Amino acid sequence: MYWYIVHIKLERSSKLVKFFNQQNNTIAFVPKMERWYNIKGKKNYIIKDLYPDYVFIKSEMDQLEFNERFKEFFKSIDGIAQLLEFEDVYVLKTEEQILMERLLDNKNIIRHSVGNIVNSKLIVEKGPLVNLENKVIKIDRHQRLAVLKSDFFNKITVPLEVVSKS
Known part of the structure; x- marks a missing residue:
């Protein structure tokens, strides 16, 4: 499994997640985490986006396949979102994938x-x-x-x- 990261520029993450979840061999999500809040004396954990400007995409497609399949799509949405391509962040390293899989539950939330x-x-x-x-x-x-x-x-x-x- 390969993990790709897309930087969202204009708060369009839900549309991008929906698009990739409708494709074969891709699962998209915005990772979330529980966050402690004390509001007006009411203390509790609430769910917040971990990285609100990023969409994570899991796919069986390697980088070459993924690029080939979605190259035109990313060109068409340039200005709204862009695939991260610096160093090893575009495709997460195996150790980082393992860490994220360990931290995230089945709903992509870090409890x-x-x-x-x-x-x-x-x-x-x-x-x-x-x-x-x-x-x-x-x-x-x-x-x-x-x-x-x-x-x-x-x-x-x-x-x-x-x-x-x-």
């Missing part, structure tokens, strides 16, 4: 993880970050977020609730 900090070391007890503690480079306990080091967009911000710190 929050729950963990503790024991002796200055993060231990995740549940959620997609279990056994990925070594990738966490920063924790924001107040916003309930963790930043993972990644070649993909430099870093990935994911939801993490730290229950206790000792």
